[in-house]
Amino acid sequence: MDSIENLITTLGTNARIAAKSLRGATTQKKNSALKNIAEQIHQNRKVILKANQQDVAQAKDNQLDDALIDRLILDDTRIDGIIESLNQIAALADPIGEITDLKFRPSGIQVGKMRVPLGVMGIIYESRPNVTIDAAALCLKSGNGVILRGGSEAIHSNLALYACVKDGLIDDGLNEYCVQLIDTTDRAAVNALVQASEYIDAIIPRGGKGLVEAISQNATVPVIKHLHGVCHTYIDKDADADKAIKIAFNAKTRRYGVCNAMETLLVHASAAGKVLPELIAEYALKGVELRGCEQTRQFSKQIIAATAEDWDTEYLDAILSIRIVNSMSDAIDHIEQHGSGHTESIVTENYTSGRRFITEVDSASVMINASTGFADGFEYGFGAEIGISTDKFHVRGPVGLEGLTSQKYIVLGDGHIRQ
Amino acid sequence: MDSIENLITTLGTNARIAAKSLRGATTQKKNSALKNIAEQIHQNRKVILKANQQDVAQAKDNQLDDALIDRLILDDTRIDGIIESLNQIAALADPIGEITDLKFRPSGIQVGKMRVPLGVMGIIYESRPNVTIDAAALCLKSGNGVILRGGSEAIHSNLALYACVKDGLIDDGLNEYCVQLIDTTDRAAVNALVQASEYIDAIIPRGGKGLVEAISQNATVPVIKHLHGVCHTYIDKDADADKAIKIAFNAKTRRYGVCNAMETLLVHASAAGKVLPELIAEYALKGVELRGCEQTRQFSKQIIAATAEDWDTEYLDAILSIRIVNSMSDAIDHIEQHGSGHTESIVTENYTSGRRFITEVDSASVMINASTGFADGFEYGFGAEIGISTDKFHVRGPVGLEGLTSQKYIVLGDGHIRQ
Numbered sequence: 001m002d003s004i005e006n007l008i009t010t011l012g013t014n015a016r017i018a019a020k021s022l023r024g025a026t027t028q029k030k031n032s033a034l035k036n037i038a039e040q041i042h043q044n045r046k047v048i049l050k051a052n053q054q055d056v057a058q059a060k061d062n063q064l065d066d067a068l069i070d071r072l073i074l075d076d077t078r079i080d081g082i083i084e085s086l087n088q089i090a091a092l093a094d095p096i097g098e099i100t101d102l103k104f105r106p107s108g109i110q111v112g113k114m115r116v117p118l119g120v121m122g123i124i125y126e127s128r129p130n131v132t133i134d135a136a137a138l139c140l141k142s143g144n145g146v147i148l149r150g151g152s153e154a155i156h157s158n159l160a161l162y163a164c165v166k167d168g169l170i171d172d173g174l175n176e177y178c179v180q181l182i183d184t185t186d187r188a189a190v191n192a193l194v195q196a197s198e199y200i201d202a203i204i205p206r207g208g209k210g211l212v213e214a215i216s217q218n219a220t221v222p223v224i225k226h227l228h229g230v231c232h233t234y235i236d237k238d239a240d241a242d243k244a245i246k247i248a249f250n251a252k253t254r255r256y257g258v259c260n261a262m263e264t265l266l267v268h269a270s271a272a273g274k275v276l277p278e279l280i281a282e283y284a285l286k287g288v289e290l291r292g293c294e295q296t297r298q299f300s301k302q303i304i305a306a307t308a309e310d311w312d313t314e315y316l317d318a319i320l321s322i323r324i325v326n327s328m329s330d331a332i333d334h335i336e337q338h339g340s341g342h343t344e345s346i347v348t349e350n351y352t353s354g355r356r357f358i359t360e361v362d363s364a365s366v367m368i369n370a371s372t373g374f375a376d377g378f379e380y381g382f383g384a385e386i387g388i389s390t391d392k393f394h395v396r397g398p399v400g401l402e403g404l405t406s407q408k409y410i411v412l413g414d415g416h417i418r419q
Numbered sequence: 420m421d422s423i424e425n426l427i428t429t430l431g432t433n434a435r436i437a438a439k440s441l442r443g444a445t446t447q448k449k450n451s452a453l454k455n456i457a458e459q460i461h462q463n464r465k466v467i468l469k470a471n472q473q474d475v476a477q478a479k480d481n482q483l484d485d486a487l488i489d490r491l492i493l494d495d496t497r498i499d500g501i502i503e504s505l506n507q508i509a510a511l512a513d514p515i516g517e518i519t520d521l522k523f524r525p526s527g528i529q530v531g532k533m534r535v536p537l538g539v540m541g542i543i544y545e546s547r548p549n550v551t552i553d554a555a556a557l558c559l560k561s562g563n564g565v566i567l568r569g570g571s572e573a574i575h576s577n578l579a580l581y582a583c584v585k586d587g588l589i590d591d592g593l594n595e596y597c598v599q600l601i602d603t604t605d606r607a608a609v610n611a612l613v614q615a616s617e618y619i620d621a622i623i624p625r626g627g628k629g630l631v632e633a634i635s636q637n638a639t640v641p642v643i644k645h646l647h648g649v650c651h652t653y654i655d656k657d658a659d660a661d662k663a664i665k666i667a668f669n670a671k672t673r674r675y676g677v678c679n680a681m682e683t684l685l686v687h688a689s690a691a692g693k694v695l696p697e698l699i700a701e702y703a704l705k706g707v708e709l710r711g712c713e714q715t716r717q718f719s720k721q722i723i724a725a726t727a728e729d730w731d732t733e734y735l736d737a738i739l740s741i742r743i744v745n746s747m748s749d750a751i752d753h754i755e756q757h758g759s760g761h762t763e764s765i766v767t768e769n770y771t772s773g774r775r776f777i778t779e780v781d782s783a784s785v786m787i788n789a790s791t792g793f794a795d796g797f798e799y800g801f802g803a804e805i806g807i808s809t810d811k812f813h814v815r816g817p818v819g820l821e822g823l824t825s826q827k828y829i830v831l832g833d834g835h836i837r838q
Contacts, residue, residue: 020755023779023781024778024779097778103800105798105799105800107793107798109789109793109798111798111799111800114777114778114785116781116811118811118812119811201811201812202812222641222812240834242834243833243834246834246836247834247835247836249836250836250837251836254836254837336439345830358533358829359443359516359533360442360443362442362535362827363827364827364828365827365828365829365830366533366827366828366829366830367829367830367831367832368829368830368831368832369831369832369833369834369835370528370830370831370832370834370835370836371832371835371836371837373836373837374526374528374830374832374835374837375828375830379524379526379528379530379837380524380530380828381522381524381530392535392537392538392620392825393537393620393621393641393812393813393825394812394813396825396826396827396828397827397828398828406811406812406815407815408781408782408783408784408785408815408816409783409784409785409794409799409815409816409817410777410784410785410786410787411764411784411785411786411787411789411793411794412786412787412788412789413786413787413788413789413790413793414662414788415659415661415662415665415666415788415789416666416788416789416790416793417665417666417668417669417670417673417789417790417792418669418673418790418792418793418798
């Protein structure tokens with residue numbers, strides 16, 4: 001344990017110094033570092049793939065499950081994706097230094113806000129090695145130092161990728177400690193990291209609900225949390241049936257394993273007859289298992305009876321629960337009680353219903369006549385995403401570069417003193 | 420301890436329900452509640468003053484210090500101030516529901532942000548009874564439920580003021596639990612409150628560094644911290660001497676006991692001769708004790724030698740430390756090492772120096788040619804202030820209504836599905 005504390009102290013001290021130097025780095029310098037890293041990864045494909053094969057072989061020996069192994073695997077296409085992502089982040093506008101709302105006050109001073117890095121981030125993730133580069137790139141671009149801690153099953157891949165980051169930073173004359181990777185797989189390092197408030201300004205866990213909950217419980221450093229997505233679509237009594245069917249089908253079936261997929265469909269009793277028969281048929285054709293309330297089950301014998309647990313479940317699978325409600329208030333109450341505050345959408349042509357829904361539903365994203373699948377940093381125009389926050393504090397919803405920043409006030413005067 | 424847990428559970432459950440009802444309250448309803456509370460306070464002056472006299476008598480019996488007793492005392496003028504503050508908060512624009520940045524995306528959806536309350540706030544403060552009303556009013560206006568916990572020495576005053584809040588809320592048909600006051604002076608209640616993450620979204624401690632540190636250490640709920648203000652003025656080599664003298668004098672002497680008062684003056688060696696003789700004379704006339712580095716002391720025999728501790732001290736008093744530096748880099752390094760990240764100001768006519776200072780100095784407020792005394796929510800145009808955050812997470816610098824809010828994304832479509 002003592003050596004872990006020493007490790008975190010060393011990493012933390014280096015990160016603070018590096019972050020200070022990065023705070024003043026020009027946009028050009030940060031972008032050229034990102035491009036250097038991309039070039040290093042391109043030139044070291046063979047080394048990276050070999051390291052990855054070591055991880056994959058070990059994962060198979062350890063009989064880890066197929067889904068995890070699939071996330072772990074790198075190939076040329078995935079490496080191309082990583083390189084492409086670096087170039088895209090280099091092409092994004094630099095959020096740092098942006099001055100907004102600069103206005104004269106009655107006293108004669110001008111007051112505005114300047115966007116600045118948060119400082120040093122700690123990012124803890126699971127088996128996908130591409131997160132090593134994504135997280136490094138987003139922190140670098142937003143002027144933050146970062147300490148990375150990947151899954152133990154990806155350690156060789158992560159070390160190989162991290163070597164490219166380090167070389168890319170050095171080539172550019174940036175402090176090599178701007179990005180650091182914890183190279184021990186000792187779990188104690190995670191606990192030490194999330195309590196190192198002297199060195200770390202915020203922790204972002206990227207992984208399943210279990211990881212996020214474990215980290216939040218132990219952390220004394222602020223955590224940007226993404227717990228889970230139990231997303232709802234509510235088909236209002238005044239919904240356009242065609243739009244409702246299209247949206248409800250897309251929100252469930254576009255991709256099953258993503259947090260913005262709809263898990264529960266709420267249908268107003270007087271819209272059920274117009275939309276459910278066709279939707280049930282379409283879901284059946286697609287192989288989606290349906291679990292419904294008593295009223296819903298009257299539309300098809302194949303619908304299984306939903307249990308109390310179903311309404312709270314993030315299936316991340318080809319399963320959907322359906323509930324018929326008698327009013328929009330019932331729908332909003334259901335969301336309040338069972339939702340996770342991630343994303344909810346109403347389908348309606350009624351102005352007042354739409355306005356009420358987006359005002360009253362307290363989720364990170366609320367939508368009218370659109371698929372919950374749109375809740376995503378790229379779709380929102382951030383150009384990149386480091387996660388989706390289900391918190392309200394600091395940053396909410398998809399987290400892009402701006403979520404990794406803070407703002408300071410700037411005051412411009414000409415010898416002004418305060419009375 | 421068991422009864423304290425029950426108390427917090429009851430308060431928390433009530434606060435959650437009240438906060439939900441408040442989320443959708445109209446601006447008019449919130450403003451009329453604020454005006455009702457003002458009216459209740461006006462009508463109950465005698466009751467409030469009597470309760471306050473009880474607190475003051477007890478404080479004297481307990482031999483509490485004079486400064487504390489001064490903060491505790493209410494009189495007609497101070498009650499007028501409380502009423503005026505309620506009317507001012509009622510007159511402020513409502514931040515809730517504001518939709519910004521609503522833009523079309525290539526997919527055809529429109530994405531924007533809507534400002535929403537954080538939820539339930541916990542506010543912990545010391546002896547000033549007016550904070551009971553200020554905090555209640557700011558939370559009410561920003562649509563947040565709030566649980567208040569004042570200093571035990573002000574309990575009778577706070578209960579009398581709180582009765583006015585409750586009646587004001589009821590008169591308006593708002594949920595009376597929108598604002599709740601912890602009526603026990605048991606310290607265990609503070610610990611239970613700052614760990615009640617199920618019910619509380621953020622804690623704001625309003626008080627000295629000791630209170631804030633104690634709360635931060637125990638809290639599992641996010642804390643909006645204001646630790647202390649070791650503020651600097653740096654007189655650059657290219658400073659205009661008149662502006663420098665005016666600003667440095669004002670920043671120290673405007674008020675001594677406030678967090679935005681300058682505590683250390685940094686002077687470039689080549690400007691020292693132009694500004695220090697006059698400044699030293701002015702400070703002496705005003706009775707400010709000066710503590711200086713070796714070089715500074717050559718300007719006057721009356722300057723005491725500063726110790727290492729002086730550079731880190733928030734005097735909150737008629738004391739100033741002065742250091743002569745050889746470059747702006749030295750000044751920035753001094754601020755980085757000894758400052759508290761609150762407010763720093765440069766005095767210079769040099770464009771490049773000013774630009775560099777506001778970019779490189781990592782404080783909540785950075786200024787050019789203005790007194791640090793301007794670091795204040797009212798001066799920045801927020802119309803009200805609940806504190807000054809020296810954190811970078813969530814909110815930084817003076818905290819007005821906006822600091823008590825979060826934003827959610829709204830997405831408007833017309834049957835849009837994601838590819």
